[in-house]
Amino acid sequence: MMPITDRSLMSQTAGRTGPRKAPTMEDVAQLAGVSHQTVSRVLSDHPNVRESTRAEVLRAIGQLGYRRNSSARALVTRRTLTLGVVACNPTLFGPSSTLFGLEEAARDEGYMVSAVTLRRYSAAALREAIDHLSDWGVEGIVVIVPHREAVTALAELRLPFPVVTVEGGHDLPIPVVSVDQRLGARMATSHLLAAGHRTVWHVAGPPSWLEAEARADGWRSVLEEAGAVVPPPIQGDWTPLSGYRAGQELAGRVTAGAAGRGSAEVTAVFVANDQMALGVLRALREAGLSVPGQVAIAGFDDIPEAEFFTPPLTTVRQDFAALGKASIRLLVSRLESGTTQGDDERVVIEPRLIVRGSSTPS
Amino acid sequence: MMPITDRSLMSQTAGRTGPRKAPTMEDVAQLAGVSHQTVSRVLSDHPNVRESTRAEVLRAIGQLGYRRNSSARALVTRRTLTLGVVACNPTLFGPSSTLFGLEEAARDEGYMVSAVTLRRYSAAALREAIDHLSDWGVEGIVVIVPHREAVTALAELRLPFPVVTVEGGHDLPIPVVSVDQRLGARMATSHLLAAGHRTVWHVAGPPSWLEAEARADGWRSVLEEAGAVVPPPIQGDWTPLSGYRAGQELAGRVTAGAAGRGSAEVTAVFVANDQMALGVLRALREAGLSVPGQVAIAGFDDIPEAEFFTPPLTTVRQDFAALGKASIRLLVSRLESGTTQGDDERVVIEPRLIVRGSSTPS
DNA sequence: CACCTGCCTGTGAGCGCTAACAATGATGCC
DNA sequence: GGCATCATTGTTAGCGCTCACAGGCAGGTG
Numbered sequence: 001m002m003p004i005t006d007r008s009l010m011s012q013t014a015g016r017t018g019p020r021k022a023p024t025m026e027d028v029a030q031l032a033g034v035s036h037q038t039v040s041r042v043l044s045d046h047p048n049v050r051e052s053t054r055a056e057v058l059r060a061i062g063q064l065g066y067r068r069n070s071s072a073r074a075l076v077t078r079r080t081l082t083l084g085v086v087a088c089n090p091t092l093f094g095p096s097s098t099l100f101g102l103e104e105a106a107r108d109e110g111y112m113v114s115a116v117t118l119r120r121y122s123a124a125a126l127r128e129a130i131d132h133l134s135d136w137g138v139e140g141i142v143v144i145v146p147h148r149e150a151v152t153a154l155a156e157l158r159l160p161f162p163v164v165t166v167e168g169g170h171d172l173p174i175p176v177v178s179v180d181q182r183l184g185a186r187m188a189t190s191h192l193l194a195a196g197h198r199t200v201w202h203v204a205g206p207p208s209w210l211e212a213e214a215r216a217d218g219w220r221s222v223l224e225e226a227g228a229v230v231p232p233p234i235q236g237d238w239t240p241l242s243g244y245r246a247g248q249e250l251a252g253r254v255t256a257g258a259a260g261r262g263s264a265e266v267t268a269v270f271v272a273n274d275q276m277a278l279g280v281l282r283a284l285r286e287a288g289l290s291v292p293g294q295v296a297i298a299g300f301d302d303i304p305e306a307e308f309f310t311p312p313l314t315t316v317r318q319d320f321a322a323l324g325k326a327s328i329r330l331l332v333s334r335l336e337s338g339t340t341q342g343d344d345e346r347v348v349i350e351p352r353l354i355v356r357g358s359s360t361p362s
Numbered sequence: 363m364m365p366i367t368d369r370s371l372m373s374q375t376a377g378r379t380g381p382r383k384a385p386t387m388e389d390v391a392q393l394a395g396v397s398h399q400t401v402s403r404v405l406s407d408h409p410n411v412r413e414s415t416r417a418e419v420l421r422a423i424g425q426l427g428y429r430r431n432s433s434a435r436a437l438v439t440r441r442t443l444t445l446g447v448v449a450c451n452p453t454l455f456g457p458s459s460t461l462f463g464l465e466e467a468a469r470d471e472g473y474m475v476s477a478v479t480l481r482r483y484s485a486a487a488l489r490e491a492i493d494h495l496s497d498w499g500v501e502g503i504v505v506i507v508p509h510r511e512a513v514t515a516l517a518e519l520r521l522p523f524p525v526v527t528v529e530g531g532h533d534l535p536i537p538v539v540s541v542d543q544r545l546g547a548r549m550a551t552s553h554l555l556a557a558g559h560r561t562v563w564h565v566a567g568p569p570s571w572l573e574a575e576a577r578a579d580g581w582r583s584v585l586e587e588a589g590a591v592v593p594p595p596i597q598g599d600w601t602p603l604s605g606y607r608a609g610q611e612l613a614g615r616v617t618a619g620a621a622g623r624g625s626a627e628v629t630a631v632f633v634a635n636d637q638m639a640l641g642v643l644r645a646l647r648e649a650g651l652s653v654p655g656q657v658a659i660a661g662f663d664d665i666p667e668a669e670f671f672t673p674p675l676t677t678v679r680q681d682f683a684a685l686g687k688a689s690i691r692l693l694v695s696r697l698e699s700g701t702t703q704g705d706d707e708r709v710v711i712e713p714r715l716i717v718r719g720s721s722t723p724s
Numbered sequence: 725c726a727c728c729t730g731c732c733t734g735t736g737a738g739c740g741c742t743a744a745c746a747a748t749g750a751t752g753c754c
Numbered sequence: 755g756g757c758a759t760c761a762t763t764g765t766t767a768g769c770g771c772t773c774a775c776a777g778g779c780a781g782g783t784g
Contacts, residue, residue, distance in 0.1 A: 024739095024740055024741085025740065025741065026740080036740085036741080037742085037743095040741070040742065040743095044742085068740085068741075069739085069740050069741070071739085071740080071741090072739070072740035072741040072742090073740080073741055073742075074741095075739090075740080075741070075742095076740085076741050076742045076743080077741085077742065077743095
């Protein structure tokens with residue numbers, strides 16, 4: 001775009017420090033000896049402008065440090081070129097990576113993105129966030145709130161602009177971009193079964209989260225197909241602490257299992273995310289159990305730390321940046337085409353199993 | 363704000379699904395039987411409006427699902443109520459927490475925030491990011507790029523709007539909000555010395571990062587004051603992998619030290635961030651060294667995982683959310699006062715030492 | 725009863741830009 | 755030479771809103 005440092009050359013009395021008004025298109029026009037419309041044409045790369053005129057206008061623009069007023073532009077074109085994002089739990093690795101992939105993609109497409117973050121999810125908070133974004137005239141929004149009720153609430157809101165969700169569930173008439181959580185869970189569980197374990201336990205995420213549900217579902221389906229016992233999943237809340245508690249419970253069962261109880265032995269655990277897996281690892285270690293010797297572990301997400309856990313964590317990698325990119329592409333495509341229809345569009349990204357020491361003997 | 367669900371009640375032929383134009387203030391005025399100006403007065407809480415009129419206008423607003431056009435408003439008021447943020451490495455815990463604290467604070471103050479993220483830092487990328495934000499008419503920006511050259515480049519850019527930096531260094535005429543990194547490093551180092559170690563080694567961050575420098579400086583100052591040997595700092599790049607490599611080097615020295623070499627013994631290490639500390643922990647374990655038995659470790663940041671490392675990591679907690687809030691307050695205050703002066707304003711937030719098992723015998 | 729003083733409301737201008745149209749001159753063709 | 759054609763430029767009218775100002779209509783005062 002235009003240089004922004006040349007303000008010092010402005011055709012005003014130098015030294016006057018007051019908040020001098022930004023130059024307008026008319027100012028540029030006068031300096032270049034043309035009409036404001038010609039300036040506009042230069043700025044929008046209109047073909048029918050004589051080369052010498054264009055040069056003169058550009059010179060004037062540079063000299064004044066002129067920038068188009070985006071509000072005036074938006075007013076007349078009815079395009080704010082701004083997209084909104086609503087995100088929840090945004091300090092976690094997944095959401096923040098998605099957010100930044102998304103921002104980058106939007107910038108490449110010529111849009112600005114404004115994000116609103118929810119500390120905790122509630123239908124009211126979601127509505128408020130969307131209201132806030134609407135007030136600023138976003139042309140469309142991406143919702144990264146993989147919460148069952150959230151998506152339901154969203155579907156009921158008939159918004160005057162397109163909406164795309166990330167991990168928003170497939171059973172609603174809203175376009176969705178997602179990683180195949182179920183497949184990821186299946187890969188992890190199969191991997192553990194293939195290593196010879198009779199069955200695989202599961203530390204699940206909060207049940208209201210769609211991802212938690214899909215992962216539990218994938219895990220269960222593999223066990224059932226293999227004719228293995230399906231142990232009761234242990235509930236966590238994504239935090240390392242909850243994983244730690246779940247790990248303590250599992251450790252207790254290992255000991256009890258040795259004494260020969262009815263339930264399935266704990267020799268392998270698929271944990272619904274890496275942070276909880278960290279807690280599980282710790283609890284098992286404290287209980288004197290070796291990983292993967294006595295219990296094999298797999299996680300989900302592949303956070304940057306996972307490779308350096310003790311032992312390094314086998315996990316399912318999600319390409320969050322791709323998620324963000326895809327959601328923007330979806331949103332922008334409906335913006336440009338002007339459709340609000342085709343609300344059942346789906347983009348699914350395949351996860352990848354990363355095998356490390358927590359599931360295989362070193 | 364206004365409800366956004368009542369669109370269905372719009373006074374248009376129901377069922378027509380075309381992209382019907384959003385209602386304007388004039389539409390509301392006609393429906394309420396007043397002038398557009400009265401509608402404006404109601405919307406801006408002007409006192410001189412009869413109660414019955416106000417009610418009638420509000421009813422009309424609700425019925426039409428009217429929302430003020432932000433572009434038109436911005437055009438005439440010359441206020442976009444939008445702030446820009448430039449952030450680097452935004453998937454790390456620190457930057458993303460800051461960003462979200464900042465967004466929340468901005469929302470409370472009635473501003474929208476638009477973020478631009480830099481994959482890697484370069485002066486050109488920074489300029490481009492700021493250009494992008496200027497094009498969208500931000501009223502001010504917060505720069506979270508704790509890179510020496512970045513801040514220097516920033517100081518040279520004479521921007522037409524206020525700028526605040528987070529962790530931007532204190533030797534430039536730009537307002538800064540920061541955690542006292544030096545103090546944090548001093549606390550960690552002192553803590554280790556107090557536990558009886560003769561000296562403390564250091565795994566540092568990249569030297570171009572201001573935080574890395576301040577932490578190294580704090581560490582060095584404590585050692586010097588205590589008359590302890592100052593071992594050569596080992597360079598990392600914030601990643602767990604670089605910590606792992608540093609850990610291997612340190613482990614090598616422990617063994618060599620036992621053989622009685624000239625340099626200081628490695629019994630305590632202050633690592634410049636938690637992710638690298640994780641790598642160090644792993645390398646030491648692989649070398650068969652016990653933490654904290656043979657080597658005590660302290661980190662920096664207190665990421666959520668730190669408590670569940672093996673052993674739990676002693677570290678320095680930074681209040682990132684407070685950083686974000688403070689930077690917005692600083693920015694907004696100069697916006698409202700209209701000053702570009704007072705460029706040496708400083709807000710310093712105190713860190714807090716969190717002692718856990720990695721530095722104290724359990 | 726004329727007057728001033730508050731409240732409440734409406735009118736008009738214009739923010740800086742783009743889109744549609746009009747105007748100009750140069751060029752080509754019959 | 756007359757006329758259509760094209761490239762280039764200028765003119766005008768808004769986009770939807772806020773601000774400054776001008777009324778009208780009540781009540782109080784001399």
